[in-house]
Amino acid sequence: MRIWSHELLAHAGTEVEVCGALHALRELKQVTFLILRDGCGLIQVVVEDARLRAELAQLNAESALRVRGRATAVAQAPGGVEIHQPHVEVVSAALESPPIELNKPRLNVQLATLLEHAPVALRHPVQRAYLRLASLTMAGFRQTLTAQHFTEIQSPKLVAGATEGGANVFTVDYFERKAYLAQSPQLYKQLAVGIFERVFEVGPVFRAEPHATPRHLNQYTSLDVELGFIQDHTSVMALATETLRGMLRFIREHGQRELELLQLTLPELPATIPSIHFADAQALIFAQTGEDCRGEPDLAPAHERFLGAWAHEQHGSEFLFVVGYPMVKRPFYTHPDPARPAYSNSFDLLFRGLELVTGGQRLHRYADYVAALERQGMSLAQFADYLSAFNHGMPPHGGFAIGLERWVSQLAGLENVRAASLFPRDLQRLTP
């Protein structure tokens, strides 16, 4: 019965079987330390037999091995345990050395090199720990929402028109006509509110943005939520806060190995995340930096960073809600602030000075949609199927979306969101 690296200590004193890649070989005078990397961590194997030492010395790193031996508690071994008197079976020999040295504490390569050799480079414990954080985040997201009567949906990725407006949409040849790749599940999750009242989706979204930045991917994983019978956007903000709390809790409970390896401390999420109105944020930026962005319809990245630092200083929070973005820059389904109709019942959540979550209240009355689409010069016919649902009693509703790779990237302090994606897609990159 094969066991895993983190189970080894519990098996101390018994014969065990482990599997993994030849991560490193430290050859000393009398002994060779074979470091095996399995799906969860590293295992130290102590080899004294001369013939086996010679055999191992011939192997390329990354060869797949099966090792049987005696698990032995040794205080100075990594994790307090190692394997003695091993029998090693070469399950699949690596034919050549890896293109990148994987046996260093950190990969010392440029991002471009890492991405080019991703199938091998991502085997590095640090690189894969970033992806494990993504995996744990998805699980925590789902757990939190499932406990609150949310149903998971899978919406169409092939759609008849742009959902978020703009030209940043990929075109697909679809049986003699054109389809588009969904920029978000927005319209579908709204329709699903009529069906289930509370829904979430975890899936790919596609943005044909023709520019390369460290923050953007052309395919990313969106954690989407939508729910009905809300008061207004503040109901959505409360849910977003609880969802982030659940994600962090899940990582804390199940990601201890990854957090230790990456030497990460998870952020403290305040009971209530501080919040500032968009107009007040602009006034604050003007007052404190002299830069007058008042009247601009959006915040520049530098302004978001300023606000992030301000929230940390003033409120001790790495999270900040900015609410009430001007209607003029928000998509057609956005609900206005009834008291100040030029502003919206929408929000962005900044995490460490970067937009992480976007959400808000949506329109829920048919007539409001017709007016909004006409105002933006958009076609009613294109949205006919979508609009029809609003004739049939859609409750006040809203939701939010979290960019998974961006979340991991900010959490782990990555300089580029690409390092938090399994095989990122960008302007240049369709492979590996």
Place this chain on the structure above:
Amino acid sequence: MRIWSHELLAHAGTEVEVCGALHALRELKQVTFLILRDGCGLIQVVVEDARLRAELAQLNAESALRVRGRATAVAQAPGGVEIHQPHVEVVSAALESPPIELNKPRLNVQLATLLEHAPVALRHPVQRAYLRLASLTMAGFRQTLTAQHFTEIQSPKLVAGATEGGANVFTVDYFERKAYLAQSPQLYKQLAVGIFERVFEVGPVFRAEPHATPRHLNQYTSLDVELGFIQDHTSVMALATETLRGMLRFIREHGQRELELLQLTLPELPATIPSIHFADAQALIFAQTGEDCRGEPDLAPAHERFLGAWAHEQHGSEFLFVVGYPMVKRPFYTHPDPARPAYSNSFDLLFRGLELVTGGQRLHRYADYVAALERQGMSLAQFADYLSAFNHGMPPHGGFAIGLERWVSQLAGLENVRAASLFPRDLQRLTP
């Protein structure tokens, strides 16, 4: 504090608040029964007040309501509980009657009508119960695998070439060049075995199959699994069996409402699913039906149905593994049976006579891939990034994939897989 339909009985004797759609109105002489449909089920509200009865009679079905009143245990009420002395708030009035009558026990409409009006039609308790089964299946799938050290991945859906061979691939305009929509995460989940050893993915896959059948969708949700250090395909079959067991267990534990509503009995999964070799299956079909399909490279749907019935009769099992499909019809990454190289270490799992799961052992040696691609006349260059990983010690590995909508469809006895998809995509249908 708003509560849900299934929580109502526990609140009997107290004032409660519930939300939902006006599902039905039964107007008797002295009393009106308002049936409210929330995200989980139905709630009976007893209205005696004349003015409120008149008000409700004016409302269109599907209007969104908030109801406050006294939860009261009444033996003959549905679920043993109803709401008395209600106060009703019209949160969002429906502007017209639904295009389909939702207040009947079953929707009596053609599938085409249902699909055309899906945003409203899927609100019917039976229709949404199918989608709830899909949601529960995904959760059970993930729970089972997560407990066994699997990591969830999100792989690229935009790829540089066809992964499963064949021409059934959608073309995408990708920044001045062509990309394709992934037919499966196959190659990526294999690469991920080198990284995590055990991975799964739940996500959309795209098949440009230009024909309309009740079993096929052009986008469907694939439950994908891949793991390393296997013995051969039988290791994968054992895992597939345990995964199905976990899915069924999860539905049994969390889907009681849906199972009752749909009057479904879940299938019994034997401790070991019976298994028959492909060649023996053909011989059996010949012996018992006189139809000679021996030497054919695949099974026809009618043959699968025959085998399904045979397994039920002979083994009392609604599940049957067919193993050893001929290499000639399997994709290039398929591992041959070492003892009979014309046959493969692959399998299909038939559920009630329909292929539900496909899986097997994959090649894991670089040279085997080169030979396999050359034999199939495929380009090595196109797969260069993928192949490179096999130079670096990939363990023997394999995996399987389950079509989610097909699973729900077979489970619920649906005639068409489209009824198990939120908004299906097919030859005709890009909307809603």
